[in-house]
Amino acid sequence: MLTENVHIAVPTAFYEDESLNVQGTISHIRGLYKQGVKSVLVSGTTGEQHSLNLQEKIEIINGLELEEELINNMEIIFGVASIRQKEAEELAEKIRPTRISGIMLGYPPYVIPTQEEAFVYTKKIIDLSNKPTILYNNPKRTGFDLSEKSIIQLSKIDLVIGIKDAGNKEKVERIKKGLHRNDFYFYAGGEVDLEEKVSYGYNRLSSIAGNVAPTEFRQWFQKILNKQKVNKQEYEIIENIMKQVFQANTIVSLKKIINDKSIPIGICRKPIGNILD
Structure with missing residues (x-):
């Protein structure tokens, strides 16, 4: 199972012609590993997955x-x-025999399946991958919102270990009341409003800002979980990095910071990044 309570959602590297740069992506992961990062999410978020x-x-x-x-x-x-x-099934089949630790299962954008259709989609992909699975609910990007009933139903599958961005306080509270297990985790997608999310039940982090300062954000999250006081200096560091990362378009800002560290993460695929021209 997935034991780390923080993973870094890493951006995908692209060359100037927008073609995929696998080694650039791996170089960034290697750099995070050298800084003590124990878990990363690849091709799962930062708005690039469906490109x-x-x-x-x-x-x-x-x-x-x-x-x-x-x-x-x-x-x-x-x-x-x-x-x-x-195509999701083909990818799941590809992952099954690999040493990939787990999957984050997202929902199709635009088409908006019914809850019943989404359940079948989820079950099929989990069966094919046979990997620990984090459900990824992202209605802002996909237009589809996984319901409380569906989340509770899917939580009965042993390989489903949690959900990223389950929803607001009321929805999370209702889900928790309906669960029949204690080892189901709620992942916050990024650091924005993180303290508030932890206060009503989020207990793991899919980190964005951790791409820039993994140690600082892991320690900050741990203090929030443990209800420990964050001193002024620590908070100023966190606040300053978040201002840099989450200004304008997050992925554009993030890639600029990473590139400035001489790690070849490259550009974004247009229309993301158009303003830079």
């Missing part, structure tokens, strides 16, 4: 499988989602 086609996702998986030190010593979670279930 990658199936073959590109497979190329990233193949590249990760060659990185013995990383694949053997980190929890590497891979994002699985597609507007077509058939």
